[in-house]
Amino acid sequence: MTTDDILKALSNVQEPDLGKDLVTLNMVKDIVIDGNNVSFTIVLTTPACPMKDMMQRASENAVKLLVNKEANVTVNFTSNTSTNRKDDQQVLTGVKNIIVVVSGKGGVGKSTVSGNMALALAEGGAAVGLMDADIYGPSVPIMFGVRGEHPMMKDVNGKGMIIPLDKYGIKLMSIGLLVDEKNAVVWRGPMASSAIRQFVTDVDWGNLDYLIIDMPPGTGDIHLTLMQTVPITGAVIVTTPQNVALADAKKAIAMFGQAQINVPIIGLVENMAYFTPAELPENKYFLFGKEGGKNLAEEYDLPFLGQIPLVQTIREGGDEGVPAMVGKDEVSKQAFRNFTAMAVRNIALRNANLPTTQVIEIAE
Numbered sequence: 001m002t003t004d005d006i007l008k009a010l011s012n013v014q015e016p017d018l019g020k021d022l023v024t025l026n027m028v029k030d031i032v033i034d035g036n037n038v039s040f041t042i043v044l045t046t047p048a049c050p051m052k053d054m055m056q057r058a059s060e061n062a063v064k065l066l067v068n069k070e071a072n073v074t075v076n077f078t079s080n081t082s083t084n085r086k087d088d089q090q091v092l093t094g095v096k097n098i099i100v101v102v103s104g105k106g107g108v109g110k111s112t113v114s115g116n117m118a119l120a121l122a123e124g125g126a127a128v129g130l131m132d133a134d135i136y137g138p139s140v141p142i143m144f145g146v147r148g149e150h151p152m153m154k155d156v157n158g159k160g161m162i163i164p165l166d167k168y169g170i171k172l173m174s175i176g177l178l179v180d181e182k183n184a185v186v187w188r189g190p191m192a193s194s195a196i197r198q199f200v201t202d203v204d205w206g207n208l209d210y211l212i213i214d215m216p217p218g219t220g221d222i223h224l225t226l227m228q229t230v231p232i233t234g235a236v237i238v239t240t241p242q243n244v245a246l247a248d249a250k251k252a253i254a255m256f257g258q259a260q261i262n263v264p265i266i267g268l269v270e271n272m273a274y275f276t277p278a279e280l281p282e283n284k285y286f287l288f289g290k291e292g293g294k295n296l297a298e299e300y301d302l303p304f305l306g307q308i309p310l311v312q313t314i315r316e317g318g319d320e321g322v323p324a325m326v327g328k329d330e331v332s333k334q335a336f337r338n339f340t341a342m343a344v345r346n347i348a349l350r351n352a353n354l355p356t357t358q359v360i361e362i363a364e
Helices: 003-010 052-066 110-123 189-201 221-229 243-257 292-299 312-320 330-353
Strands: 028-034 037-044 072-079 095-102 128-132 152-156 159-163 165-167 170-174 208-214 234-239 265-270 304-307
Touching: 003 028, 003 037, 003 052, 037 052, 052 072, 095 110, 095 221, 095 330, 110 128, 110 170, 110 208, 110 234, 110 312, 110 330, 189 221, 234 243, 234 292, 234 330, 243 265, 243 292, 265 292, 265 330, 292 304, 304 330, 312 330
Parallel strands: 037 072, 095 208, 095 234, 128 170, 128 208, 234 265, 265 304
Antiparallel strands: 028 037, 152 159, 165 170
16 A cells, blocks of 8 residues: 555545545645555544544545555544635634624524534534624623623733633633623613624634624624624524514525625524424424424525524523533534534535635725
8 A cells, every 4th residue: 555545545535515525625644554554634624524424434435445455544633624714814813713693683592502503613622712792682691601700801912801701611702791780781882883893802812713703683783893893704694483583584684695795694593493392202393483494594595504493401501501512401412513513514615615705894
């Protein structure tokens, strides 16, 4: 066996999402051959890659079928998370992908989706931050059990920087960590926008594969401020199946499609899609309508990222500061894992096939 033999065999193994072979994509490194033993490393586009096992089996089979049926094949994995940032990166310099999670209206579970998506990414080995950009109704402190905690400050080149909290392996920042939760944040738009800018420029996020930003409901000041401050990799739209939520989700879709914004939509996820009682695990009750989110995704030709069931433990965990991804209910966990896997695949496809998103310029 030679290195060329191994590369030739692996040129028959495709990366399932990008549609090209591992060798063409320069994903094969460190080939070592010792008698019948061969090992090599596949460099993934994300540590949270859902296709890892498939690529491992295909690579082992390719070497045995095309090179040496007696070969003992060891496939190692590392990752270099894909990014499409081509800006000067003076802001959020160490962040590879900035993902906004949005909805047209409140109450659809956007914060639940954001938090558990961040945790599912971290479970897969990615470095993840979660920014709660909902100035008027921050949910992250309650959902992550950090009420009453306050971030520390540190000096970076003479500038005071906020250190985000670390909980369940991800970095957290929310206005709820800076103000007393008993007091309402009564700010005009410019003040809220200024706070969001500070969350981007004055928080030491460090090196992240993904920064997930839980956006406020609607299509307003904070959305525009964020898009004027950093280039957004893409948006995840959250809706529930009923018509009133779908109507508002359409507005969020329309916002990102405007010519001066043009942020790619990673896909749409349908939350509270159905209810399954614990005592009747085979039954599904469509309390808010059936597959409204899936139909909306098809109508707008958007990737459908999956359905999150209406499960009591998701609500309880959020209230108790133990999100579903760190709870004990495997049904909930698997729903969020499946949704996140689809989102990760679409982020990698977006980075490979679409031009970079620019910081937008909108006349005030």
